[in-house]
Amino acid sequence: MHKFANPARFMRLSKIFLPWFMGLTILLFASGLYYAFFLAPEDYQMGNTYRIIYIHVPAAYMAQFGYGIIAVASAVGFIWKHPLADQAARATAPLGAGFTALALLTGSLWGKPMWGTYWIWDARLTSMLVLFFIYLGYMAVWQTIEDRVKAARIASIVALVGIINVVIIKFSVDWWNTLHQPATLMRLDGPTIGGDMLTALLLMIGAFNMFFITALIWRIQSLILRRRVRAIRMQLGGGQG
Amino acid sequence: MLKLALLIIARDLRLSMRHGSATTMVMGFFVMVVIMFPFAIGPEQKILERISVGVIWVAALLSCLLSLDRMFQTDYEDGSLDQFILSPVPLELVVLAKCIAHWLTTSLPLIVITPILGIMMNLPEAAFLPLILTMLLGTPALSFIGGIGASVTVTLRRGGILLSLLILPLYIPVLIFGSLAVKAAIGGYPAMEHLMLLSGFSLFSAAIAPWAAAAAIRAGLE
Numbered sequence: 367m368h369k370f371a372n373p374a375r376f377m378r379l380s381k382i383f384l385p386w387f388m389g390l391t392i393l394l395f396a397s398g399l400y401y402a403f404f405l406a407p408e409d410y411q412m413g414n415t416y417r418i419i420y421i422h423v424p425a426a427y428m429a430q431f432g433y434g435i436i437a438v439a440s441a442v443g444f445i446w447k448h449p450l451a452d453q454a455a456r457a458t459a460p461l462g463a464g465f466t467a468l469a470l471l472t473g474s475l476w477g478k479p480m481w482g483t484y485w486i487w488d489a490r491l492t493s494m495l496v497l498f499f500i501y502l503g504y505m506a507v508w509q510t511i512e513d514r515v516k517a518a519r520i521a522s523i524v525a526l527v528g529i530i531n532v533v534i535i536k537f538s539v540d541w542w543n544t545l546h547q548p549a550t551l552m553r554l555d556g557p558t559i560g561g562d563m564l565t566a567l568l569l570m571i572g573a574f575n576m577f578f579i580t581a582l583i584w585r586i587q588s589l590i591l592r593r594r595v596r597a598i599r600m601q602l603g604g605g606q607g
Numbered sequence: 608m609l610k611l612a613l614l615i616i617a618r619d620l621r622l623s624m625r626h627g628s629a630t631t632m633v634m635g636f637f638v639m640v641v642i643m644f645p646f647a648i649g650p651e652q653k654i655l656e657r658i659s660v661g662v663i664w665v666a667a668l669l670s671c672l673l674s675l676d677r678m679f680q681t682d683y684e685d686g687s688l689d690q691f692i693l694s695p696v697p698l699e700l701v702v703l704a705k706c707i708a709h710w711l712t713t714s715l716p717l718i719v720i721t722p723i724l725g726i727m728m729n730l731p732e733a734a735f736l737p738l739i740l741t742m743l744l745g746t747p748a749l750s751f752i753g754g755i756g757a758s759v760t761v762t763l764r765r766g767g768i769l770l771s772l773l774i775l776p777l778y779i780p781v782l783i784f785g786s787l788a789v790k791a792a793i794g795g796y797p798a799m800e801h802l803m804l805l806s807g808f809s810l811f812s813a814a815i816a817p818w819a820a821a822a823a824i825r826a827g828l829e
Contacts, residue, residue, distance in 0.1 A: 527755055539779070
């Protein structure tokens with residue numbers, strides 16, 4: 367665990383891996399988009415409109431994946447005072463919030479032709495919206511507290527309380543109202559879509575995932591560099607960085 | 608141990624009695640928020656009847672939120688919070704006691720004046736008792752989760768807005784189960800499961816809040 371806590375080692379390793387991740391992202395996006403737009407057939411009910419799910423579903427997964435990363439990184443950072451984990455959690459938040467916003471946006475664009483309105487208070491849309499606000503709150507904690515170490519401790523507490531509540535909120539919102547179609551991919555009896563549609567969707571999910579990881583490494587690198595710049599400035603006595 | 612917690616609760620109650628104004632101001636705010644709705648929506652009895660439960664719940668939530676930043680603030684300013692950390696009393700117990708004191712000084716007075724607001728908002732007669740009951744069961748969760756938020760923001764200068772941004776999303780389950788239970792009672796459906804989920808949420812937040820809030824206070828005052 368502590369072997370990877372060293373930011374210098376992270377910088378070294380990430381420099382080797384990053385180009386590969388980037389290449390993989392581009393490859394997956396290219397093939398995924400090709401499948402999604404050319405190979406996957408039109409839906410017999412929804413026509414071409416359904417193709418928005420190739421953006422919407424991966425974005426929604428990434429929104430939840432992002433919060434999962436924040437929660438795990440926060441737990442590691444809180445328990446072992448692991449500085450890299452704190453940075454990882456911090457770096458994930460804007461990405462996760464961005465994907466949440468993307469999922470909300472594509473969801474409402476899809477809703478207009480399907481449900482006839484941009485927004486309905488459907489259970490999944492609503493819990494996505496709440497997730498977005500939880501992301502915002504988490505990011506606000508980092509922004510408000512100036513002292514880095516303190517900010518990391520408090521942000522991790524907020525994230526951990528948040529993850530418990532995300533689950534409860536999801537459950538209670540489902541209880542409150544449900545109109546959205548049930549899950550098609552994660553089912554015990556296998557996915558209900560097949561063939562090229564499934565391939566396209568899986569490729570797009572893979573592409574989003576790789577993009578997420580690439581961007582995350584990038585952001586962690588820049589956070590570490592920013593800290594280093596600040597430290598150097600302090601040493602030179604140049605005041606606040 | 609229990610005695611110490613009771614002493615802290617008694618101290619907070621005494622402090623709030625002597626200042627007096629805080630509790631009355633929160634009650635005033637609660638009434639004002641509810642009164643704003645008929646002005647905004649119109650005085651039709653049918654509509655008021657329909658929205659009354661939700662409006663009262665939201666107003667209670669906001670009033671609770673308004674009083675949260677004082678939960679640890681005064682203790683932080685006069686140094687009592689440092690003494691609590693140094694004292695042999697576990698900080699978790701202190702937090703628990705302060706949350707209970709917050710509930711007694713904020714939510715309980717709100718619940719007491721709720722029937723009057725219910726009359727003004729044309730709340731159906733069958734809903735009075737269920738509304739009071741759900742508020743009794745649900746508002747402890749507001750104080751406990753609020754305690755986490757208050758402890759996170761206690762050392763910050765601009766804590767108030769951050770506090771509401773952090774805490775309001777976490778209040779959604781209380782709002783959902785609280786108003787669902789009352790609606791079920793009005794419609795004559797069984798409301799038991801909503802009530803149980805609501806009290807479960809309160810108990811659960813009572814169980815996690817002391818740990819989270821104590822950790823946040825320690826991190827903040829380090």
